[in-house]
Amino acid sequence: MDLNSPIESKAICAAIIGADVSPPVVIVAHGETCACLPAVALSLRTQHRDTAGYVLIDPDAPASTDTWPEAPVIAVSTTEPEGTSLRGWPILSAWNDVPAAVVNAVSTLLDA
Numbered sequence: 001m002d003l004n005s006p007i008e009s010k011a012i013c014a015a016i017i018g019a020d021v022s023p024p025v026v027i028v029a030h031g032e033t034c035a036c037l038p039a040v041a042l043s044l045r046t047q048h049r050d051t052a053g054y055v056l057i058d059p060d061a062p063a064s065t066d067t068w069p070e071a072p073v074i075a076v077s078t079t080e081p082e083g084t085s086l087r088g089w090p091i092l093s094a095w096n097d098v099p100a101a102v103v104n105a106v107s108t109l110l111d112a
Contacts, residue, residue, distance in 0.1 A: 009039035016040065017047060024052035026106045034059035038068040045070070053109035055102055057094075061087070072112060074105040 012033070016025075025044070029037055034056045044051050045067075053072040058079070062068065064087065073089045082093045094101035 009036035009043075012036050012040055013043035016043065016049075023050035024110070025049055026052050026055060026109050028055040028057065028102060028106065029059070030057040032060045035062045037062045038065050041068045041070055052112070055105040055109070056089075057098065057102065061085075072109055074108060076101045076105055 016027075027037065027040060027044075029040075037054060037056075041051065051071045053074065054069060055074050055076060057076045059075055073087075075085055075089050075091045076094045076098065077091050078094050078098060080091055080093065083091050085091055092101045092105055
């Protein structure tokens with residue numbers, strides 16, 4: 001995927017479908033890519049992929065729909081303190097170490 005081109009959900013879905021991963025999957029998205037998650041979730045369901053959850057890093061939050069999120073969501077923020085978002089999603093603060101916060105979020109989703 002060309003990181004300099006506009007983000008398209010079909011390219012993300014194709015990359016996920018082509019990936020050799022064992023279920024359950026955790027989808028990690030950053031910023032404006034988070035807006036593609038409802039389409040990604042639909043693709044995952046169509047492919048019968050078990051989804052453990054989603055990690056959103058500094059999200060431009062996607063619209064909740066009647067079919068998304070169908071799995072738990074954890075937000076990782078470099079600007080907000082830990083707590084709960086208006087949507088009820090846990091927020092993990094990542095002011096000092098984004099990779100560690102993401103690993104923590106993914107581990108939490110996989111252990112649930």
